[in-house]
Amino acid sequence: MPVLVIGASGFVGSALLDVFGAEAVGTYCERPRPGLRQLDMRDARAVAKLVSEIAPSWILIPAAQPHVDWCEEHESESRDVNVHGPAAVAGVAREMGARVLFFSTDYVFDGREGPYDESAKPAPINVYGKHKLEAEERLLDSNPRNLVVRICGVYGYERPPKNFVMTLIERLRAGEQVRVPSDQWGTPTYVRDIARAAKTLVERDAAGVWHVAGPDFLPRYDFARRVCAEFGLNEAQVYSVPSSRLGQRAKRPAYAGLRAHRAEAVGVSCRNVADGLKALAGEMAQEIAQRGTTVEKP
Ligand SMILES: NC(=O)c1ccc[n+]([C@@H]2O[C@H](COP(=O)([O-])OP(=O)(O)OC[C@H]3O[C@@H](n4cnc5c(N)ncnc54)[C@H](OP(=O)(O)O)[C@@H]3O)[C@@H](O)[C@H]2O)c1
Numbered sequence: 001m002p003v004l005v006i007g008a009s010g011f012v013g014s015a016l017l018d019v020f021g022a023e024a025v026g027t028y029c030e031r032p033r034p035g036l037r038q039l040d041m042r043d044a045r046a047v048a049k050l051v052s053e054i055a056p057s058w059i060l061i062p063a064a065q066p067h068v069d070w071c072e073e074h075e076s077e078s079r080d081v082n083v084h085g086p087a088a089v090a091g092v093a094r095e096m097g098a099r100v101l102f103f104s105t106d107y108v109f110d111g112r113e114g115p116y117d118e119s120a121k122p123a124p125i126n127v128y129g130k131h132k133l134e135a136e137e138r139l140l141d142s143n144p145r146n147l148v149v150r151i152c153g154v155y156g157y158e159r160p161p162k163n164f165v166m167t168l169i170e171r172l173r174a175g176e177q178v179r180v181p182s183d184q185w186g187t188p189t190y191v192r193d194i195a196r197a198a199k200t201l202v203e204r205d206a207a208g209v210w211h212v213a214g215p216d217f218l219p220r221y222d223f224a225r226r227v228c229a230e231f232g233l234n235e236a237q238v239y240s241v242p243s244s245r246l247g248q249r250a251k252r253p254a255y256a257g258l259r260a261h262r263a264e265a266v267g268v269s270c271r272n273v274a275d276g277l278k279a280l281a282g283e284m285a286q287e288i289a290q291r292g293t294t295v296e297k298p
Pocket of ligand 1: 006007008009010011012013027028029030031032039040041042061062063064065066081085103104105106132151152153154155163
């Protein structure tokens, strides 16, 4: 079953390529990666050309502009990528008989009473969340058999490091002091579990809105302490700070996070924080060992 992954140069997109393997064709937009095709998803003609060449049954869209503070200050650019992009893909997919899996976020909720299941009413409090919700609606209006997968607090191996856990490890190892919000709660999720869950949902022909998330609900600061414990880092370098003192441009939902009972009921589950961080430590050790081997080669 051929699958097109738009945004395969990104964090979640790379994990999707690994899991879907040979059946997947991936794209990048601005950061070329070997083996990937160039595509700007806002360009409907370019999307149609690639889709007619590959004839995918499913088009996966991890592609986005996910920088929440940047979106807050660049509303029209954010709408262009985060709404018009996926909407253009959905239009092409409908014409060509393909289904779309769109990745969304717990930031579609206001954070008053998370973690949220699929029956909760979205009420985004920042531009990024509003645009992701608008895109969800456009996707499902275009074809109710499309699939929206909301995810949250994704962590895992990534080079260069961009996700919370990888940047935290890097900064603490460099001796920095790191301020972490005490009042932003979420359900951290290991990136490889998200990719596996997406594959299972596609194989099961799932449609509509699904939540995929790890089972632990905790504030960022507690999560940071768990990272310190797993990776032997100095907890004293991590400072618990209320969001009001972080100077973030966009408001963050306080009690966000997702409950994934619907997915769990069909056997799709994600690791808890303890197991996810152990898996990440294993991946990092393997990467170091491989790099060592590469360096020693003549
Ligand atoms: N990471 C998280 O914690 C998290 C949490 C909740 C939800 N999400 C959602 O999960 C999805 C994946 O996030 P991520 O962390 O993997 O993001 P990411 O690493 O920043 O990757 C974004 C991807 O989108 C591509 N892209 C950007 N603009 C594009 C365009 N106009 N046309 C085609 N591709 C474009 C980028 O390509 P180039 O880099 O090559 O330009 C990159 O491959 C996003 O939808 C995000 O909203 C993520």
